[in-house]
Amino acid sequence: MKAAILVFPGSNCDRDLQVAFEQAGADVTMVWHKDHTLPAGTDIVGVPGGFSYGDYLRCGAIAANSPICRSLKDHVERGGYALGVCNGFQILTETRILPGALIRNADLKYLCRTVPLIVKTADSDFTRDWSVGDELQIPIAHHDGNYRADDALLNRLRESDRIAFTYGDTPNGSSADIAGVLSENRRVLGMMPHPERASDEALGGTDGRAMFRTLTSALISA
Amino acid sequence: MLKDGVLDPQGEAVRHALGSLGFDGVGGVRQGKVIELDLADGTTEATVREMCEKLLANTVIESYSVELG
Numbered sequence: 001m002k003a004a005i006l007v008f009p010g011s012n013c014d015r016d017l018q019v020a021f022e023q024a025g026a027d028v029t030m031v032w033h034k035d036h037t038l039p040a041g042t043d044i045v046g047v048p049g050g051f052s053y054g055d056y057l058r059c060g061a062i063a064a065n066s067p068i069c070r071s072l073k074d075h076v077e078r079g080g081y082a083l084g085v086c087n088g089f090q091i092l093t094e095t096r097i098l099p100g101a102l103i104r105n106a107d108l109k110y111l112c113r114t115v116p117l118i119v120k121t122a123d124s125d126f127t128r129d130w131s132v133g134d135e136l137q138i139p140i141a142h143h144d145g146n147y148r149a150d151d152a153l154l155n156r157l158r159e160s161d162r163i164a165f166t167y168g169d170t171p172n173g174s175s176a177d178i179a180g181v182l183s184e185n186r187r188v189l190g191m192m193p194h195p196e197r198a199s200d201e202a203l204g205g206t207d208g209r210a211m212f213r214t215l216t217s218a219l220i221s222a
Numbered sequence: 223m224l225k226d227g228v229l230d231p232q233g234e235a236v237r238h239a240l241g242s243l244g245f246d247g248v249g250g251v252r253q254g255k256v257i258e259l260d261l262a263d264g265t266t267e268a269t270v271r272e273m274c275e276k277l278l279a280n281t282v283i284e285s286y287s288v289e290l291g
Contacts, residue, residue, distance in 0.1 A: 058280055061227040064278055094280065106231050148228055148283055
């Protein structure tokens with residue numbers, strides 16, 4: 001299984017994501033934001049956390065218009081997989097690959113702590129190892145993680161079972177406590193919490209590891 | 223500007239700060255941003271609107287207005 005991790009100026013979770021995918025058995029290539037194409041045979045694109053382009057204009061807005069993100073859009077339109085974490089989730093909403101938007105946390109504070117995360121669907125290659133209602137301990141580290149979805153979008157997400165995760169106790173004001181959403185074809189996941197930071201005992205937890213293992217086995221057998 | 227109906231946490235903080243300074247009667251604050259563009263002669267409003275749609279505003283949550291002059 002081939003994973004490509006995008007690297008923007010200001011990305012800082014790119015290597016964590018690389019290690020998480022590699023530990024799950026994936027071949028990982030790091031791809032610079034100025035590149036125009038993804039490596040041939042890329043199964044999944046990882047869009048990492050960090051502060052791409054210094055969060056100038058809006059978080060993820062400049063990155064969403066970078067050359068590599070045009071290839072990312074093509075990849076997704078062809079049915080390719082993508083995982084966006086934190087700033088990666090912001091980039092996926094700015095590209096309109098995922099619906100909704102992320103704005104400043106409701107209490108305006110930068111939040112950096114481990115939070116309980118509730119699995120809301122097991123119907124995806126990201127979440128198949130879990131059961132609905134499972135509670136995971138996953139770190140968050142963000143200033144702009146307040147997911148905004150209007151009532152029409154919330155209904156659409158609920159009806160199509162595309163809310164992947166909610167917070168046990170919403171730290172940032174997100175609509176319907178949403179922490180992660182899936183694309184219509186369920187092959188793109190964006191989430192604010194960091195599963196790659198909970199994938200090694202040395203980092204204090206392994207609750208996120210199952211996502212990378214499940215993804216890798218799904219994409220190897222595909 | 224954030225669209226009506228999208229809670230503006232920064233505007234709310236500004237409203238509280240105004241209240242603590244003794245300015246009563248501020249029912250709400252919406253905070254936005256101004257972006258000044260130095261444009262080549264002949265750039266049309268339609269082009270500027272395209273810039274807003276494609277990059278300068280996130281129209282999922284933000285509205286924008288254009289002033290030329």
